[in-house]
Structure formats: structure tokens, C-alpha cells
Amino acid sequence: MELKSFLSSPQSIRHKLMVIGLTTSGLVILLFLMASGLLAREFFSAKQAMQHELLSQAKMIAENSSAAVVFDNRSEARKILSALNSSPVIVEAVISLPDNEVFAWFVRENFQDNSRILKDKILSDSGFGNGDLTVDSDIVVDGRHVGTLRIGATMKPVYDRLLVFGFIVILLTVAGLAVSFYLLRQLQRSITGPLLDLTDMMERVSTTENYSLRASIETQDEVGLLTSRFNEMLEKIQLHDHAMEKELQERQCAEERLDYIAHYDPVTTLPNRNFFNVRLHQLSVQAREQGVRSALMFIDLDNFKIINDNLGHQVGDLVLKAVAARLRLMLRLTDVISRIGGDEFAILLAGLPASEHAGIVAEKISHSLAGPFQIGEHEIYAHASIGIAICPEDATDPMDLLRLADTAMYYAKENGRNTYRFFKPEMHGKAQQRMTMETGLRHALENGEFEVYYQPKYHLLRKEIIGAEALLRWRRPGVGMIGPLDFIPIAEETGLIVAIGEWVLNQACEQIAFLNTRTRTSIHIAVNLSGRQFKEENLVEQVHSAIIKAGIFPHQLELEITESTLVDTSPATLAKLEALREMGINISIDDFGTGYSSMSYLKKMPISTLKIDREFIKDLPGDTDDAAITSAIIAMARSLNLDIVAEGVETQQQVDFLRAHGCEVIQGYLISPPVPAKQFCEMLKIEQQQFA
Amino acid sequence: MGLSVASTVSAEVQEYEIKAAFIYNFISFTEWPEKTGANINICTLGESPLNIAFDALKKKSAKGVTIMIHRLRIEDSLKDCQVIFLGELDRMSFIKVMSSLKSMPILTVTDSAGLVEEGVMIELGIEERRIVFKINVESAKKSRLMISSKLLRLAKVVY
Numbered sequence: 001m002e003l004k005s006f007l008s009s010p011q012s013i014r015h016k017l018m019v020i021g022l023t024t025s026g027l028v029i030l031l032f033l034m035a036s037g038l039l040a041r042e043f044f045s046a047k048q049a050m051q052h053e054l055l056s057q058a059k060m061i062a063e064n065s066s067a068a069v070v071f072d073n074r075s076e077a078r079k080i081l082s083a084l085n086s087s088p089v090i091v092e093a094v095i096s097l098p099d100n101e102v103f104a105w106f107v108r109e110n111f112q113d114n115s116r117i118l119k120d121k122i123l124s125d126s127g128f129g130n131g132d133l134t135v136d137s138d139i140v141v142d143g144r145h146v147g148t149l150r151i152g153a154t155m156k157p158v159y160d161r162l163l164v165f166g167f168i169v170i171l172l173t174v175a176g177l178a179v180s181f182y183l184l185r186q187l188q189r190s191i192t193g194p195l196l197d198l199t200d201m202m203e204r205v206s207t208t209e210n211y212s213l214r215a216s217i218e219t220q221d222e223v224g225l226l227t228s229r230f231n232e233m234l235e236k237i238q239l240h241d242h243a244m245e246k247e248l249q250e251r252q253c254a255e256e257r258l259d260y261i262a263h264y265d266p267v268t269t270l271p272n273r274n275f276f277n278v279r280l281h282q283l284s285v286q287a288r289e290q291g292v293r294s295a296l297m298f299i300d301l302d303n304f305k306i307i308n309d310n311l312g313h314q315v316g317d318l319v320l321k322a323v324a325a326r327l328r329l330m331l332r333l334t335d336v337i338s339r340i341g342g343d344e345f346a347i348l349l350a351g352l353p354a355s356e357h358a359g360i361v362a363e364k365i366s367h368s369l370a371g372p373f374q375i376g377e378h379e380i381y382a383h384a385s386i387g388i389a390i391c392p393e394d395a396t397d398p399m400d401l402l403r404l405a406d407t408a409m410y411y412a413k414e415n416g417r418n419t420y421r422f423f424k425p426e427m428h429g430k431a432q433q434r435m436t437m438e439t440g441l442r443h444a445l446e447n448g449e450f451e452v453y454y455q456p457k458y459h460l461l462r463k464e465i466i467g468a469e470a471l472l473r474w475r476r477p478g479v480g481m482i483g484p485l486d487f488i489p490i491a492e493e494t495g496l497i498v499a500i501g502e503w504v505l506n507q508a509c510e511q512i513a514f515l516n517t518r519t520r521t522s523i524h525i526a527v528n529l530s531g532r533q534f535k536e537e538n539l540v541e542q543v544h545s546a547i548i549k550a551g552i553f554p555h556q557l558e559l560e561i562t563e564s565t566l567v568d569t570s571p572a573t574l575a576k577l578e579a580l581r582e583m584g585i586n587i588s589i590d591d592f593g594t595g596y597s598s599m600s601y602l603k604k605m606p607i608s609t610l611k612i613d614r615e616f617i618k619d620l621p622g623d624t625d626d627a628a629i630t631s632a633i634i635a636m637a638r639s640l641n642l643d644i645v646a647e648g649v650e651t652q653q654q655v656d657f658l659r660a661h662g663c664e665v666i667q668g669y670l671i672s673p674p675v676p677a678k679q680f681c682e683m684l685k686i687e688q689q690q691f692a
Numbered sequence: 693m694g695l696s697v698a699s700t701v702s703a704e705v706q707e708y709e710i711k712a713a714f715i716y717n718f719i720s721f722t723e724w725p726e727k728t729g730a731n732i733n734i735c736t737l738g739e740s741p742l743n744i745a746f747d748a749l750k751k752k753s754a755k756g757v758t759i760m761i762h763r764l765r766i767e768d769s770l771k772d773c774q775v776i777f778l779g780e781l782d783r784m785s786f787i788k789v790m791s792s793l794k795s796m797p798i799l800t801v802t803d804s805a806g807l808v809e810e811g812v813m814i815e816l817g818i819e820e821r822r823i824v825f826k827i828n829v830e831s832a833k834k835s836r837l838m839i840s841s842k843l844l845r846l847a848k849v850v851y
Contacts, residue, residue: 067721070720071717071825
């Protein structure tokens with residue numbers, strides 16, 4: 001159907017509305033014009049024809065009646081007029097004389113009543129009413145006007161005909177309206193149909209929340225446009241919905257993960273400190289209220305720092321994991337084990353019948369950790385020191401319990417490691433001492449409480465001091481001088497060693513510069529470099545700037561590192577060593593022979609000196625083992641073309657042995673204990689005077 | 693203004709005036725065989741009260757020409773008359789006139805009763821106080837005068 005194809009055509013609704021509106025209104029206007037035109041035409045032509053007819057009739061009658069008028073024969077006149085009876089439209093006729101006297105008249109029977117009106121009208125000569133037709137005709141005799149004939153006709157037949165015509169017009173109009181209605185309804189359907197479909201679709205989408213639904217596009221007009229925009233919107237919502245869902249999932253995941261991280265340690269998958277604190281709090285409440293006995297164990301791995309520093313964090317983490325696994329095996333399900341620090345674990349043993357049970361558990365733990373861990377190619381030992389505090393006997397406050405267990409643990413550590421200790425009240429003092437030392441250490445540097453001492457190195461053949469080892473002393477207010485063994489481990493643990501080490505380095509360099517001006521420039525001073533310092537990124541720059549600042553020869557500075565530092569043969573370490581060596585700085589291995597001795601590194605590393613550990617020197621020359629080791633080290637160093645220094649030399653016998661085996665430089669109390677800078681300077685001056 | 697005709701005859705004067713008017717109007721409904729001259733001549737023969745009334749017709753026109761009134765005697769020539777009114781005539785005179793007229797195209801009119809049957813074309817009379825007339829169609833035909841049918845309808849036709 002044509003209309004249907006028009007309505008679904010890609011024309012705009014505006015266009016469709018216009019076309020259909022114009023068509024229908026045009027149709028109606030056309031109908032109206034046609035009808036009214038025809039009606040008017042019909043009316044006028046009918047009227048004209050009638051008038052024409054009437055006029056000819058009137059003329060005939062006037063002609064015929066002229067004699068009657070002239071000869072005053074009224075009855076004859078009436079007779080003539082009555083002939084009009086045969087013409088059905090003529091309802092009346094009047095002959096009047098010039099003086100307006102009515103001479104004769106004719107009235108159709110059923111119009112009798114109106115005749116008077118007609119007569120009156122003729123008398124007043126004011127025309128004819130009621131829309132009916134009148135015609136006048138003069139009655140003339142031989143050119144003389146002798147009277148007037150007026151004929152009145154009804155137009156009823158015309159009106160009747162027009163009525164029929166009007167009825168047809170109405171019929172046509174109704175038909176036109178019907179067509180318009182049909183057209184407009186088709187139009188309305190073509191618009192509202194798709195809109196209703198769209199509405200249904202929207203409802204379906206909103207009820208099912210299925211955003212993958214799409215409305216079908218049936219027309220290319222505004223509704224089609226609306227539909228496609230709606231589809232686009234759905235698409236966007238769908239994408240958005242997906243994105244939201246995904247984001248929600250990710251967020252949930254992240255939250256779960258955060259929750260996990262908040263309560264669990266990612267390395268060991270054990271509960272973390274937060275979780276542990278909650279449980280500890282619960283147990284402390286139970287202990288207070290129900291007298292339930294629990295034990296808090298504090299476990300610290302003895303040599304984890306060395307493992308971590310030397311084998312890297314990855315290995316360290318694997319060790320922690322393995323330790324956690326072993327610990328878990330030792331415990332009941334109701335016990336809580338948690339990693340609460342770097343290499344610190346805590347265990348809560350709830351509901352103990354007696355405190356001794358905690359000792360048994362600690363024993364088991366110690367024993368289980370005594371065996372080596374196989375981590376990749378490494379075989380690693382991770383012994384632990386364990387401190388135990390019993391609740392409620394020792395304390396009920398969670399923080400107190402932790403502190404007490406920590407104290408007991410340190411006590412265990414100081415008592416030979418790989419063991420456990422119950423907390424005892426007398427431990428308090430020592431633990432506190434350590435605490436105060438830690439805080440004191442933090443302020444020592446800024447308060448200038450550190451002092452560098454120098455222990456001379458003596459050359460046996462040249463018989464002169466060739467240098468010294470810089471050794472740190474802490475002049476602690478109210479306590480006195482403290483040796484490095486007592487505070488360096490704490491400094492290392494807290495990281496203070498980095499700042500302290502830099503300070504010592506600068507001090508030593510300044511001292512060299514001072515000695516250069518006062519004594520001689522052949523003196524070199526060795527500074528100890530901790531493993532921690534060696535890990536610093538800017539170590540080479542630090543050393544370089546210290547030398548430049550002091551204005552000394554690089555070879556006058558010697559850096560002493562321990563064997564364990566060198567176990568890590570990573571490219572970064574090697575690069576630092578080489579950079580230092582290239583600068584002209586000497587590098588010596590401190591305490592040689594005590595560490596993980598792998599001789600291969602000696603060849604690889606750019607080192608210049610080996611220092612034999614005092615442990616080997618101590619019992620020389622009596623101890624054959626020590627003698628053998630010492631002589632072997634000396635031989636090796638010589639073959640590798642390394643300088644060698646013996647530490648802790650205290651007797652002439654030792655000197656004799658060393659000299660016999662080829663060690664030429666010694667350091668120890670036999671020559672001099674570590675002395676303040678000023679005194680060391682004096683020593684050099686005296687020596688110079690002797691030579692001089 | 694044409695002559696108006698009273699509906700009823702209320703007085704004698706009026707009667708003659710009406711009769712004169714009738715005669716005047718007869719001219720209008722009559723056709724003469726040949727064209728009349730410059731005037732229409734109405735001639736009267738014999739005495740009649742109408743003779744005075746005819747004066748009113750002087751100078752009037754009919755068929756486009758002026759009406760002239762002529763009082764004739766019996767011996768006068770009648771050939772220029774279009775209309776002859778016969779008044780009171782003795783029998784001889786009447787017969788003489790009628791014979792002289794023979795078939796001349798002259799409309800003959802009288803108000804003397806019984807003359808229409810004797811050949812006068814139109815005879816005026818009074819009936820129920822109204823003026824009526826009789827027409828001898830035969831006479832008119834003989835004289836080649838055409839009297840309008842309209843007129844004939846109003847008349848008592850005599851053959």
C-alpha cells in the first residue's frame with residue numbers, strides 16, 4: 001500500500017505531517033470550494049432561469065391583459081391572471097394601475113394567507129420579501145403605460161433541489177472527513193506505534209535490567225532517530241554497567257586483599273601484628289576475668305640479618321616462609337602464630353595448665369629450627385632466640401607482655417643464642433639498659449659524644465708505624481667510654497651506622513690531613529665499613545667527597561670490610577669496590593678467616609690487604625691449628641701478592657712467629673692500644689725524632 | 693398620461709368620456725391594411741353627446757401619430773377617415789353611409805343599439821352599469837381591418 005510505504009519511508013515526521021495535513025486540508029478545502037461553487041452556481045442559474053421564465057410569462061400576461069386593463073374589464077383580467085395557475089412556481093400576480101390601484105390579482109390557493117402581504121407590498125412598492133422572486137412587467141398599450149403586472153414566485157423547488165445538493169455535499173464532506181481520519185490515523189499509528197514499541201522496550205529494559213536488549217528500528221524518521229539514539233544509550237549503559245561491575249569486582253578484590261594484608265603477612269601468610277594484637281587482647285581479658293593462663297613467645301632469628309644482607313631479600317623471604325612453616329607444625333590449631341616484625345615471630349599459647357608447658361614448646365621449636373633450611377642451592381641455618389612471658393603471672397597488659405617477652409628474648413640472645421628464656425624480673429635492668437642505649441645512640445652524633453681512636457700498625461722490618469686503624473669510641477655522659485662491640489650492633493640494627501660511619505670516615509680523612517702537615521705523608525689510616533654502609537648507593541661519592549674535602553692522597557685511606565660483606569659478589573658490589581680501587585683507595589679484608597671463606601673471591605675482588613683475625617693470633621705459637629691456619633693465610637696472601645696485617649698481637653713470641661712466616665705488619669697491644677688522635681700524633685712525632 | 697377608465701359609470705358625463713376613451717383605445721387594438729397618413733382621423737357622423745367628449749382626444753396620439761377629430765356631414769367624403777363614429781342618424785343616412793363605406797378600411801363605431809348586427813364593427817352599450825361593446829368581426833374582415841384578439845376577448849362577438 002502506497003500510504004503505508006510513505007509512512008515508513010525515511011521522510012521526517014515533520015514532512016509526513018505536512019504532506020498529510022496539506023493533503024487532508026486541501027481535500028476538505030477543495031470539497032468545500034467545489035460544493036459551494038456548485039451550490040452557488042446552481043442557485044444563481046436556477047434563479048436566473050426562473051427569472052427569465054417569469055419575465056417571459058409576465059410579458060405574455062401583461063400583453064394579454066393590456067386590453068382588459070384599458071377597457072376596465074377586471075373579470076377578464078382575473079381570468080387572464082388565473083392562467084398562471086398552470087405554472088407551479090408562481091404563487092401570486094397583481095395588476096396595478098399607474099395610480100397604484102390594484103386592478104386584479106391572482107393567488108394560488110395554498111398561498112392565500114400571504115396574498116395580503118404581497119398586495120400591501122405592492123401598494124407600498126417596497127419590493128418583495130422572504131427571498132422569493134418577483135418580476136414586474138409594464139402593461140403597455142400602443143406605447144402608453146397603462147398598468148403594471150407583478151408576478152411573485154416561490155423558489156421552493158430551487159431550494160428543494162439545493163437541499164438535495166447540500167445533502168450530497170454533506171455526504172461528500174463526511175467522506176472527506178473519513179478519508180482524513182484514515183490518513184491521520186495511519187500517520188498517528190506510524191508515529192505512536194514505534195513510540196509505543198520503544199516505551200515497551202524501555203519498560204522491559206528497566207524491569208529486566210538487561211542492557212543488552214536493543215529496539216528494532218523500523219522507520220528512518222525522527223522516531224527512528226530516537227530509537228537509534230536510545231540504542232546507543234543502551235550500549236553506553238551496557239558498557240558502563242560492565243565497567244561498573246568490573247570496577248566493583250576489582251574493588252571487592254582489592255578490599256579483600258587489603259583486608260588480607262591488614263591481617264596477614266604476605267610473606268609468610270601468617271597473621272600479622274594487628275591480628276595478633278587483637279588475639280592478645282582477648283587472651284589478656286580472659287586471663288584477668290577467668291584466670292586462663294597463656295604464654296606469649298617472642299622469637300627472633302639469630303643470624304637473619306646476615307642472610308638477608310648477603311643472600312638478598314628473596315632468599316631471606318624464603319627463609320622466613322620456611323621458618324613459619326616449621327613453627328606452624330609445632331603448634332596446636334588454637335595457638336596463634338604471627339610475624340610481627342622483620343625476623344620476629346610471636347606465638348600465643350592459650351589455655352596452658354602450667355607455665356612449664358611453654359618451655360616444652362620452646363624446646364621443640366628450638367630443636368626444629370636447629371636443622372638447616374634448603375633454599376635453592378643454599379643450605380641455611382636460622383637459629384632462633386626465644387623469650388617467654390606468662391600471662392597472668394608476669395603481666396596481664398598486652399603491651400607489658402610483649403615488652404617482657406622481648407626482654408626475655410634478648411636475654412636468650414645474649415646467653416649464647418639458639419635458646420629460650422622465661423622472663424624473670426631481674427632481666428628488666430638489662431633490657432632497659434639496651435633501650436636507653438638505643439635512645440642515647442640516636443642523640444650521640446648530634447651531641448658530639450663520639451670520638452675516633454687510632455690503633456697503630458707497625459712494620460716489623462722498617463721498624464716504624466705505617467698507619468693506624470680508626471676505631472670508634474662513645475664517650476657516653478654519665479656512663480663513660482663504651483667500646484664498639486657494645487653499641488655497633490645496635491647502631492646497625494637501627495640504621496644509625498650509616499650516619500655514624502660517614503662521620504668516622506670524615507674524621508679519619510681530616511686526621512690524615514692533619515698528620516700530613518705535622519708528621520709525614522706516608523701514614524695511612526684504615527676505616528671500618530659495615531655491610532650496611534656498603535649497601536648505600538652513594539658510598540663511592542661519600543668517600544670521594546671526604547678525600548677531596550680533606551685534601552689527602554687517596555692511597556692514604558684504607559677501607560676495611562668484613563668477609564661477609566664480600567660474600568655478596570653482585571655486580572653492584574663489585575662495581576663499588578672497583579670504583580674505590582680505581583680512585584686509589586686500598587681495601588682490606590677484616591677478621592680474615594672467620595667468615596664464609598671462599599678463596600675464589602680473593603682473586604676476583606680488587607683488594608689489597610688481608611687482616612688475620614685476632615682469634616688465630618691469640619694462641620700463637622702454641623696452638624698448632626692456629627699456627628697452621630695463620631701460616632697458610634700468610635702464604636696465600638703472599639702468593640696472591642696481597643699485603644697482610646696481623647691483629648691482636650700481644651707477645652714477642654707472636655711477633656717472632658709472624659715474622660718467621662712472612663707477616664711484616666702487626667697491630668695490637670704489644671705496640672699500642674687504640675689512642676686518641678692527639679696521642680697518635682705524638683707517637684709519630686717521637687718516632688720521627690728517634691729516627692732523626 | 694393615458695386615459696384612465698373609471699370602473700363604474702356614476703354620471704352621464706363620465707359615460708361619454710369613457711366611451712370616447714374606449715374609442716380611442718380601439719385604435720390601439722386595430723390594424724389598418726395600409727399605412728395611415730400623418731394623422732389618425734376620427735370622424736363623427738350625426739349628433740351625439742359623445743361629440744363633445746371627443747374634444748378630449750384632440751392632439752392625442754395613437755400608433756405614433758396625432759389624432760384629429762373631424763365632424764362630417766353625410767355628404768362629406770369618408771375616405772380619409774380611419775375611424776367613423778356613427779351618432780344619431782336616420783335610417784337612410786345610415787344605409788347610405790354603410791354603403792359608401794362598403795369595404796373601405798375604416799373602423800366603424802356606434803353607441804346605438806342594434807347597429808352591430810347591421811354591419812357596424814363596434815357597438816358600445818351599457819350593461820350592469822358597465823360599458824360593454826360588441827364587435828362584428830365579419831364587417832372588420834370585409835374592410836380588411838384586423839381587430840386584436842385581446843379586444844375580441846372583451847367583446848360580445850357578433851358574426
